[in-house]
Amino acid sequence: MAGATTTDAIKMAEQLADKDRLVLIEIGGNDLFSGGSMDQFARSLESLLSHVCIPGRTVLMMELPLLPDRIGYGQVQRRLAKKYGIYVIPKRYFATVISGANATSDGLHLSDAGNRRMAQLIAEVIRPRESQ
Numbered sequence: 001m002a003g004a005t006t007t008d009a010i011k012m013a014e015q016l017a018d019k020d021r022l023v024l025i026e027i028g029g030n031d032l033f034s035g036g037s038m039d040q041f042a043r044s045l046e047s048l049l050s051h052v053c054i055p056g057r058t059v060l061m062m063e064l065p066l067l068p069d070r071i072g073y074g075q076v077q078r079r080l081a082k083k084y085g086i087y088v089i090p091k092r093y094f095a096t097v098i099s100g101a102n103a104t105s106d107g108l109h110l111s112d113a114g115n116r117r118m119a120q121l122i123a124e125v126i127r128p129r130e131s132q
Contacts (some may be wrong), residue, residue, distance in 0.1 A: 006044035013051040
């Protein structure tokens with residue numbers, strides 16, 4: 001949902017079923033742009049993760065692209081990812097997706113082509129590594 005914040009994502013997470021085994025969290029950018037406090041972001045993200053992280057479910061979270069004065073948001077993400085045992089996909093991966101031709105509808109939100117590229121990237125991230 002365009003314009004969603006972590007608070008909105010909590011409501012969406014309540015609709016997940018126990019059988020949903022893979023969840024990708026791509027949220028927080030609107031929290032940054034709205035001028036909300038980092039403390040509110042931390043509380044909302046923790047609430048979101050507490051709803052989403054259940055045994056048997058794989059959760060991935062996109063790392064936020066941050067300006068130098070917003071580094072604390074990234075620290076919150078990493079701290080909570082460690083606490084809940086979730087994977088953080090580095091922002092450089094997202095940058096490769098949105099830099100491709102026709103990847104976004106507005107320079108930020110993914111188009112159909114961008115969503116396909118993102119799905120390929122996620123598949124690469126979660127694919128079990130073969131023993132060498």
